[in-house]
Amino acid sequence: MLKLFSLLACLACAEAAPMPAIGGTAVDVELVLAVDISQSMDEEEFALQRAGYVEALRHPDFISAARSGPRGRIALAYFEWAGVVRDDGVIGWQVIDGADSANAFADTIAGRPFRSFRGTSISGALGFGAGLLEKNSYSAPRRVIDISGDGPNNAGLPVAMIRDAALAKGIVVNGLPILI
Template structure:
């Protein structure tokens, strides 16, 4: 399992080789990676809502106060967009957030990004890439977190549960933001899928979004909890239900394969 993660981390390092690395050893309260789904199953309205949610959350006083209230008063933040793969131009490199100016600057960089999408949903690839960024961050923190959003199950790359387990074994926490505004009838329990197959680690949680009006508040709440290290188990726990098939997406892809792009279905 750890060998799988090492390979993915190497891939992530190669993909991000051109990114500037911070000076080693800087103490921060948490290293946080935002992994944002831009697969073609997301329409432009969902893209806009998701983008605005992250931008508003980073600028909100609640987030900035959570950052300042930590022992060091600063966090390290990185961002990337993913679908079937992670592309070089979809990554915003590590930046220290220590107050309003740095938080607004990071939000400005996200806001300025063009809207785009491409094929495939490789949650496993995104987790591997995020783990690679954390392994080479150059910072020192008591907590390392990948915050991953998405509106569908893994359907490309290695099995997501294997990569989740290997990532968690490295001491990395994975939190999930499943987007169920327009749920697919073939994947009716995406929140349960994220709980069973994607998230993991001490204090990890799933925060589903069921309506467009929830985006901004949900993302802000999630970021504040990740920065502070606190969780509200009652309000973010997915309702108890039978476990889901962690290979659901792969089985659906084989069932509804694209003859022109058999490895890059949504």
Template sequence: MRLLFSIGAVLVSGVLAGGDVASIAAPGPKSGPSKFESSRQRQAADGDAQSVDVELILAVDVSYSMDMDELAIQREGYAQAIQSKEFLQALKAGPAGRIAVTYFEWAASNDQKIIIPWRLIDGPETADAVAAEIMKTPIRRASRTSISGAIGFAMPLFDEDPYHGLRRVIDISGDGPNNNGGPVTLARDAALEKGIVINGLPIMVKEPSYSTMDIDNLDYYYEDCVIGGPGSFVIAIKGREKFKEAIRTKLLMEVAGRTPDRPVVHVADKDKEPRVSCTIGEKIWSDRWGR
């Protein structure tokens, strides 16, 4: 049984307050640490100069269904969250007191662009530098939505960075289901096999319409088809005014590496039928355009 937690106004690590949080998936029973976990824990324990609390990949949707205003608010949300007092407090509370971050934008299965290569954030100065890099890059838009392509692009990035984190996390934000590239569940499962956690930020600020690939219950789709791994969670953005708050809450949780204690919602096991079809995006695209 996979558990999801609704945190509402629950405080996370003493620094999270509010946020339009949908749910958090609790880790299932474990027989012991994986080889990957043991290896990275040893690296951190050895006092490696490049050890960090988490290697975090921010994978941001720039498909045409996102309007320019949303893209601008999204950029500002990440920049402001990284510079926030709460984020820096959570950063210092970790064992290493620092994290590694890379930020890329994605659309179709062959369209990913790294905006910020791996950067170390260990205090206000490095946080300000990363935020400035995010804001100075021109905003772009592109066609199609391939969450599977974003996950597939992200996985090798962990092998290329010089840092050793106790956790490896891919953070996917987007406003629609996968409609291009391979099945999203296969990409998700490949990442989970490598010990990678996937979190989700479904953007649900517009009513679904025929002219876009928006669907009802995108948060359910992310919960059942996209996220996974111990402590994985979804934070749904259901209003433009919630963008920045939700992004800040999400980053705080990822840095803190903690989840609320009290399970309040039980969701079907992973092997059971998802509440929203994991191929709904591909079906909508095929029904409309026949390819």
């Protein structure tokens, strides 16, 4: 499972065709990690999910992929979601341009306490992630939301509608199921 997280994180950073920066700081990829903390996630699933992201961020292949594009850096944000996204569950945008920045981001994730909340709004998480991508100070030819979770949408709008809106904006959505 941890290797899967590493592989998916590297794929999210795969080099895209160069495009001119439209505005903001130019990066190769804008990547959002959206992490399920709903009550359907038990501590074992939560630990697996978090360890996967932390290991992926520290992995030399991820760091190499983050540096492999024409700009040599990506922008990364992380948030935790359940029925809603809480402000205290967001790690804001940071540039990842090597091992030091990747390890610092991984340390921030690893230091967060375990907590869970009611509801599973995949649509809310996708909408929040799309908003992060639309309203940041970066510009990239590739924008990606990696959303992980263990259950179906049971709160908020239908997932297909929000997913389709994200896709229409050129946002890639990767679903990472957590099944133990």
